[in-house]
Amino acid sequence: MALKDKYKELIDAATTAGVSDLKVREQDNVLYIDGNTANGTVKDNLWNIYNKIDPDFRAGDLILNIDASAAVGSKAKVATQSSNLNIRKGPGTDQEIVGKAAHNEIVTVVSKANDQWSLIRTDSGKEGYVYSQYLSQA
Amino acid sequence: MRCGQSHLKNLFMKKNLLHYYFLVFGIFALIIGSCKGKSSQTTTTDTAVTAPADNTITKTPDTAVIISADDSLKKMITDATKDFPGVTATVDQGVITLTGNITRDKLPKLMMSVNALHPKKVNNNLTINK
Numbered sequence: 001m002a003l004k005d006k007y008k009e010l011i012d013a014a015t016t017a018g019v020s021d022l023k024v025r026e027q028d029n030v031l032y033i034d035g036n037t038a039n040g041t042v043k044d045n046l047w048n049i050y051n052k053i054d055p056d057f058r059a060g061d062l063i064l065n066i067d068a069s070a071a072v073g074s075k076a077k078v079a080t081q082s083s084n085l086n087i088r089k090g091p092g093t094d095q096e097i098v099g100k101a102a103h104n105e106i107v108t109v110v111s112k113a114n115d116q117w118s119l120i121r122t123d124s125g126k127e128g129y130v131y132s133q134y135l136s137q138a
Numbered sequence: 139m140r141c142g143q144s145h146l147k148n149l150f151m152k153k154n155l156l157h158y159y160f161l162v163f164g165i166f167a168l169i170i171g172s173c174k175g176k177s178s179q180t181t182t183t184d185t186a187v188t189a190p191a192d193n194t195i196t197k198t199p200d201t202a203v204i205i206s207a208d209d210s211l212k213k214m215i216t217d218a219t220k221d222f223p224g225v226t227a228t229v230d231q232g233v234i235t236l237t238g239n240i241t242r243d244k245l246p247k248l249m250m251s252v253n254a255l256h257p258k259k260v261n262n263n264l265t266i267n268k
Contacts (some may be wrong), residue, residue, distance in 0.1 A: 031258050032203045057249050058240070060261050065253050081247075085242060093217045099193050107253050115254060131217060133251050 002032035003061055010064075011051045017042045019066065034065045040079065040136040043068040069118065069132040076120070076135040078105045081118045087128035091117030099126040106138050141204045207258040218251040225264065232258030238266050 003005045003026050004011065011024055011033065019035035019042065021067045028033070028087040037043055049058065050064055070076030087099040091113035101107055102124055104107045110127070118132045176227035206214070211229045218224050225248065234257045240248060245266065252260055 025244075028258075033199050035259050042206075043250075044246075047250060056245065056266055057260070060259055063253050063257065063260065067170060067254070093212075093220050100245070116214060133247075133254070 002026070003029070005131045007033070007050075007053060007062060010046060010053065013049055014046055014066070017045070019046075025055050030063060032065070034061045034066045038068070038071065038137050040068045042066075052053075058089055067115075068136065070071050070135045072111055074097060075106050075138040076108055076109050076118075077112075077138040078107065078130075078134060079136040080134050085134050086128055087120070087122075087126055089100055091129045095129065097130045101126075101130065107135070109135065115138055204256050207257045208232065211255055211257060214255045215252070218255060219248070222248050227252070229257075233258070233261060235261040235263060237263045239267055241268050242266050242268070 004024065014022055014033065014035060014085045017037065017039075019037050022033075022035040024031070024033050047067055048065065050062065054062065080103050082103055084100040084102055085105075087101055088095040089098050090096075098124070101120070105122065107120045107122050107130075110121055112118050112132065113129060114133055117129045118135060119127070120130050120135070121127045208229050208231065211232065211234065215227045215234060217231060219227050222240060222244060225236060226238045228235045228237075234252055234255070236248070236252070245264070249260070249262070
C-alpha cells in the first residue's frame with residue numbers, strides 16, 4: 001500500500017484544517033508531511049491521527065513536521081507540561097540560563113533564531129532564547 | 139553661356155550635397171533604429187530569463203525534501219531530548235534512532251520535537267512504560 005494511502009486520513013485532516021504550505025512527499029519509502037498552522041490544537045489532532053494509524057510511531061515511515069510555534073511579533077503562551085521554561089542567553093541548551101518563564105505565562109516572540117529556538121521577551125522585560133516547541137500561539 | 143554653365147554646376151553640386159545630407163541622415167536614423175531594436179530585445183530576453191528562474195524558485199520547495207546534515211542533527215537532538223531523561227538518541231546518515239525508556243503520555247511530545255529536526259527517518263526503539 002502506498003504511504004499516501006496509509007496516511008490518507010491524516011493528509012485529509014491537514015487539508016481540511018487549513019494547514020498552510022502543506023507539502024506531502026514520498027522519498028525512499030518515507031512519507032514527509034510538512035506544514036504550518038497557527039492553531040496548536042490542529043497539530044495535536046494530526047498527531048493523534050498519526051498515533052492511531054501507526055500506534056506508538058513504530059513503523060518509521062512518516063516524518064510529520066507541523067509547525068505550530070508562535071509567529072514573530074505575536075504573543076505566545078508557555079506550553080510546558082507543568083514546569084517553568086528556561087530562558088537562555090543564546091539558542092542552545094549549552095547556553096547560560098538567564099531567567100525562567102512560568103507555565104502558561106504570556107510572552108512576546110521577538111524573532112526566531114532557527115527552527116528550534118525563538119527570542120522572547122517577558123512582560124517583566126526579561127529577554128532571551130527559549131525552545132520554540134514550548135510556545136503556543138496565545 | 140559660361141555663367142549659365144557655372145550656375146548649372148552649382149545647382150548640381152547643391153543637389154548632390156542635399157543627397158549626401160539625406161544619405162547621412164538616413165544612415166544615422168538606421169543606426170539609431172537598430173540600437174533601439176537591440177535594447178528592446180535585451181529587455182525582452184531579461185524578462186524571459188527571469189520568468190523560468192521564478193518558476194524554479196517556487197517549484198524547488200515542493201519537490202526537494204530537506205534532510206539535515208548529521209552534525210546539525212547531533213547538535214539539535216541534544217536540545218530536543220533534553221527534557222526526556224531516559225531517552226538516548228543516535229544519528230547515522232540522517233536516521234535518528236531512539237532507545238531507552240519513556241512513558242506513553244510523553245511519547246508524542248518527544249516525537250514532535252524529533253520530527254521537526256528534518257531527519258531522513260526516525261526509528262522508535264523505545265521501551266514504553268504504562
